[in-house]
Amino acid sequence: MSNPQADLIIKMYFSAWEAQNKQFADLLDKLPEEALMLETAPGRNTGIYLLGHIVAVTDNMLKLMGFRDKMYPELFELFIKTPDKSGKEFPSAADLKARYHKVTNEVNNHCKTLSTEDWLSRHTAVSEEDFAKEPHRNKLNILVSRTTHLASHTGQMIYLFK
Amino acid sequence: MSNPQADLIIKMYFSAWEAQNKQFADLLDKLPEEALMLETAPGRNTGIYLLGHIVAVTDNMLKLMGFRDKMYPELFELFIKTPDKSGKEFPSAADLKARYHKVTNEVNNHCKTLSTEDWLSRHTAVSEEDFAKEPHRNKLNILVSRTTHLASHTGQMIYLFK
Numbered sequence: 001m002s003n004p005q006a007d008l009i010i011k012m013y014f015s016a017w018e019a020q021n022k023q024f025a026d027l028l029d030k031l032p033e034e035a036l037m038l039e040t041a042p043g044r045n046t047g048i049y050l051l052g053h054i055v056a057v058t059d060n061m062l063k064l065m066g067f068r069d070k071m072y073p074e075l076f077e078l079f080i081k082t083p084d085k086s087g088k089e090f091p092s093a094a095d096l097k098a099r100y101h102k103v104t105n106e107v108n109n110h111c112k113t114l115s116t117e118d119w120l121s122r123h124t125a126v127s128e129e130d131f132a133k134e135p136h137r138n139k140l141n142i143l144v145s146r147t148t149h150l151a152s153h154t155g156q157m158i159y160l161f162k
Numbered sequence: 163m164s165n166p167q168a169d170l171i172i173k174m175y176f177s178a179w180e181a182q183n184k185q186f187a188d189l190l191d192k193l194p195e196e197a198l199m200l201e202t203a204p205g206r207n208t209g210i211y212l213l214g215h216i217v218a219v220t221d222n223m224l225k226l227m228g229f230r231d232k233m234y235p236e237l238f239e240l241f242i243k244t245p246d247k248s249g250k251e252f253p254s255a256a257d258l259k260a261r262y263h264k265v266t267n268e269v270n271n272h273c274k275t276l277s278t279e280d281w282l283s284r285h286t287a288v289s290e291e292d293f294a295k296e297p298h299r300n301k302l303n304i305l306v307s308r309t310t311h312l313a314s315h316t317g318q319m320i321y322l323f324k
Contacts, residue, residue, distance in 0.1 A: 003167050005282060009175075010169060013306065109297070144178050151317070
């Protein structure tokens with residue numbers, strides 16, 4: 001069931017996801033690690049919390065998209081369930097940066113194996129019954145929503161540059 | 163040339179654009195106008211500059227997507243070509259908010275008339291020759307890139323809330 005139009009559009013979205021991740025990775029490359037320890041604005045989330053949050057949200061995509069179990073399940077509690085400045089200890093910035101690259105590569109490698117039918121199949125947080133009524137709740141939609149989520153936090157982390 | 167898969171994916175993406183705009187419009191509704199006059203973080207863009215910037219970028223979509231001429235061409239110079247704090251006078255926050263709603267409605271009304279073929283046709287900043295080689299440079303891609311752009315600045319404007 002070849003569908004060149006759908007294939008093109010999915011490729012466009014995947015490119016948008018990759019471009020947003022490239023911007024985030026460039027930011028991590030250029031930002032001194034001590035800057036990551038600061039608040040992005042007075043009283044707001046720190047850079048390292050947002051980095052950990054992005055790692056945890058990306059990791060959760062592996063499960064939502066049905067690829068595999070989370071690579072770093074302990075980060076879900078620390079960076080999604082728990083707000084910043086709770087007093088809990090974070091992994092180091094170097095460690096979280098390495099995990100960001102590993103988990104993003106893992107998501108991307110799985111994504112590259114998907115056919116158009118796979119992309120449009122349900123994600124794991126929706127039941128078969130609901131999916132029959134709401135076919136937009138598919139794997140591609142996870143990628144779409146996580147791209148804008150990443151863009152939003154990248155916009156905030158840019159403020160860490162002097 | 164019916165293509166239910168492509169139609170579904172385009173609908174998903176248009177919904178992501180609408181959801182991002184709803185978040186931005188809610189922020190404008192809830193934020194006191196005096197808060198818009200402040201910097202989003204120390205030394206960074208003010209809320210009113212970012213609001214004007216979003217209006218100008220959305221207005222420019224009308225032209226890039228081949229719908230019509232810009233509604234507010236003077237804002238392109240003021241909020242895209244010129245950085246914040248240049249000393250130039252801005253329209254009032256109330257005026258820019260009204261223009262944001264008008265220009266977004268105009269974009270959306272035109273978008274709703276597009277067929278899948280229309281979405282995948284070239285945008286006006288790419289030549290026919292280049293488009294033949296790079297078919298992703300289409301109208302849908304304008305919507306995709308403007309959605310992440312809006313998400314990034316919305317993430318910054320959230321910092322205006324006390």
